[in-house]
Amino acid sequence: MFSTLAIHHFWWLLALLLIALEVALPGYFLLWIGIGAGATGVLAWLFPGMSLLAQAIAFAVLAFLACAVYARVLKPRLRRGDAASERLNRRGAQMVGQRYVLIEPIVNGRGKARVGDGEWLVNGPDLPLGATVEVVGVDGNTLQVRPAT
Amino acid sequence: MGSIAIGVVIIVLAVIIIAKLVRIVPQGYEWTVETFGRYTRTLSPGLHFLVPFYQAVGARMNMMEQVLDVPSQDVITKDNAVVRVDGVVFYQVLDAAKAAYEVANLEQASLALVMTNIRTVLGSMDLDESLSKRDTINAQLLRVVDEATHPWGVKVNRIEIKDIAPPRDLVDAMAKQMKAEREKRSNILEAEGFKQAAILKADGEKQSAILAAEGKKEAAFREAEARIRLAEAEAEATRMVSDAIANGNLNALNYFVANKYVEALKEIAHSPNQKMLLLPMEATGIIGSLAGIAEMAKEALSQQGTKAVPLPR
Numbered sequence: 335m336f337s338t339l340a341i342h343h344f345w346w347l348l349a350l351l352l353i354a355l356e357v358a359l360p361g362y363f364l365l366w367i368g369i370g371a372g373a374t375g376v377l378a379w380l381f382p383g384m385s386l387l388a389q390a391i392a393f394a395v396l397a398f399l400a401c402a403v404y405a406r407v408l409k410p411r412l413r414r415g416d417a418a419s420e421r422l423n424r425r426g427a428q429m430v431g432q433r434y435v436l437i438e439p440i441v442n443g444r445g446k447a448r449v450g451d452g453e454w455l456v457n458g459p460d461l462p463l464g465a466t467v468e469v470v471g472v473d474g475n476t477l478q479v480r481p482a483t
Numbered sequence: 484m485g486s487i488a489i490g491v492v493i494i495v496l497a498v499i500i501i502a503k504l505v506r507i508v509p510q511g512y513e514w515t516v517e518t519f520g521r522y523t524r525t526l527s528p529g530l531h532f533l534v535p536f537y538q539a540v541g542a543r544m545n546m547m548e549q550v551l552d553v554p555s556q557d558v559i560t561k562d563n564a565v566v567r568v569d570g571v572v573f574y575q576v577l578d579a580a581k582a583a584y585e586v587a588n589l590e591q592a593s594l595a596l597v598m599t600n601i602r603t604v605l606g607s608m609d610l611d612e613s614l615s616k617r618d619t620i621n622a623q624l625l626r627v628v629d630e631a632t633h634p635w636g637v638k639v640n641r642i643e644i645k646d647i648a649p650p651r652d653l654v655d656a657m658a659k660q661m662k663a664e665r666e667k668r669s670n671i672l673e674a675e676g677f678k679q680a681a682i683l684k685a686d687g688e689k690q691s692a693i694l695a696a697e698g699k700k701e702a703a704f705r706e707a708e709a710r711i712r713l714a715e716a717e718a719e720a721t722r723m724v725s726d727a728i729a730n731g732n733l734n735a736l737n738y739f740v741a742n743k744y745v746e747a748l749k750e751i752a753h754s755p756n757q758k759m760l761l762l763p764m765e766a767t768g769i770i771g772s773l774a775g776i777a778e779m780a781k782e783a784l785s786q787q788g789t790k791a792v793p794l795p796r
Contacts, residue, residue, distance in 0.1 A: 362530060363505040367498055390490030394497035401504060405532045423511050423528075423546040425577055425638065452625065452640055455633060474578030475638045 340382070341389070345375030366404070370397025426472025429454075433482050439463045440479075447477065503535040513579035515541040525579045542583035548575040548640060551594055555646070558602050564610040564653060570644045572597050572628070578636025586635045593632060597642060600627050610649060617644055737775040 352368030374393040378384055384392070421427045429449065437453060438446035440461045447456045447467060456467060458479035471478035507530050508514050514526040518538050526540070533540070555569035574593060576582040586592050604623050605613050613620065621642055629639040649657070728736050 360507070362507050363502045366501050366505065370497070385486060387486040387490045387493075390493040394493050397497050397501055401501060401532060409530065425575060453629070454638075474581060474636045475633060 340379070342375040342378035342382075345371050345378055345389075345393075349375060366400040367397050369400040370394070373400070424472075426475070426477065429469050429477065430471060431469060433466050433468050434477075434479075436461060436463055436465050436467060439465075440467075447479070500535050504532055506531045506533055506540060511545065511547045512543055513546050513576075514543050515580055515583050517541040522580055522584060542579070544576050544579040544582055546576050546579065548573055551590060551597075553594065553597050553601070553645075556598060556601070558605045560605055560608055560610045560613055562609045564649055566605070566610065566613065566650075567646070567648045568601055568605060568644060569646055570597070570601065570642060572639060573641040574632070574637055574639045576636060577638050581634070581636025589635060589637065592635070593628070593637065593639070596628055596631050597624065600624050600631075601644070603627075605647075610653075614647055614649075617647070620644055732779070734775045734779045738779060741773060741776060 349368045349372035352364045352371060356362070356364040356368060370393050373396040374389055377392050377396075378389055434447040434449050434454075434456075436445055436456070437448045440456065440458055443457055443460070445456050445458075445461065446453045454477050455475065456477045456479045457473070458467060459481065461467065461481055466482040467479035468482040469477045470480050506514065506526060508526045508528045510528040512528060515522055516524045516526060516533065516538050517540070522541060523538070551572040551574065553570040553572060555567045557565050558568050559565055572593065576589075582589055601620075601624060604620050604627075608616070608620070621644060624642045624644075625639060628642060632639055
């Protein structure tokens, strides 16, 4: 039975196994290796006379290539779709565009604003106590503000 | 054989390198990247590729809001009462790099900060104040701790004092004090009630006495008035009679007197138990008056002719 299996079949089996494992275990690096193994299998099938060393080198190069293709081509496209996750776990990003009232005047660019029942440090032009400010950006735990118009 | 060994080594190396190359940051976390040990950038959640050996993942920061349990500690208040205080702190890392590198052990550092500040805040308060002004304590703690953790890229969202427990005997004393206070109030209220009732009662009596006296006074006034009226009426009557006498005939008067006289005699005579009739000595006077009547009648008849006129009564 084994005699009927060519070397490229081993690569394809390995590819299937790795991709199946990738599905089972979240990790993502098995996927590239699996794609590399599959592509090596295709090479071995096309060029039956390839030495094992050549196949190993081809596998290594193809696996890296798979990663590179994803990083260069696919990832920027996927990125566009997940604006929603950009705001998750980012307290500050959720507050951009909101208006708050200063509970400490902005002196030398620093003051405090009431946000909910807490207070946040703000950065912006000097303003008196009680002024309303609009959040234009956020830097860590400091809000960038400008006077609300 | 040698070429197979080299092939295996290449395959193993490729697998290891790819494993180091691909990084997946789960949602809720941010990882820092160190280039030869130096911080360069922060990885947001998602898939990332790092240059193996050159770049490495440094700290894996949890960006979710976290709860820190503040273990209970003994705190001495301003009035020297020892209370056990515990609480919870909610904080969130907002700047992964600062939280990773500006402070050595973020959790421990925050905890130490909160614990010492609880002592500071409660130490400036009386026991009664500390028990009743939990909101103030929370707000004050939050202010101080939030400010202190600011350089670490951490936002402390909430600090809650869970429990402030004074020692057993103090609690008992407080309960006793509360009970005494209530009893005092109830006694005072009761006394107040009695006082109010007595005042109301006395007031009622006073009011009724005044009303009675006023009634009497009014009655007396009215009586006096009645008497005055009576006297006035009598005087008027007398005056009218005397006017009539002065203007008219004396015989008319005689007629009246005689009329009355005869009537009185009749009454006396009709009295059922009177068998004897006493006549005054001057009964002849009555007879004399009768002569006056006759004369008057004669006069009237002569004036009116034959027309019969009833005598005035």
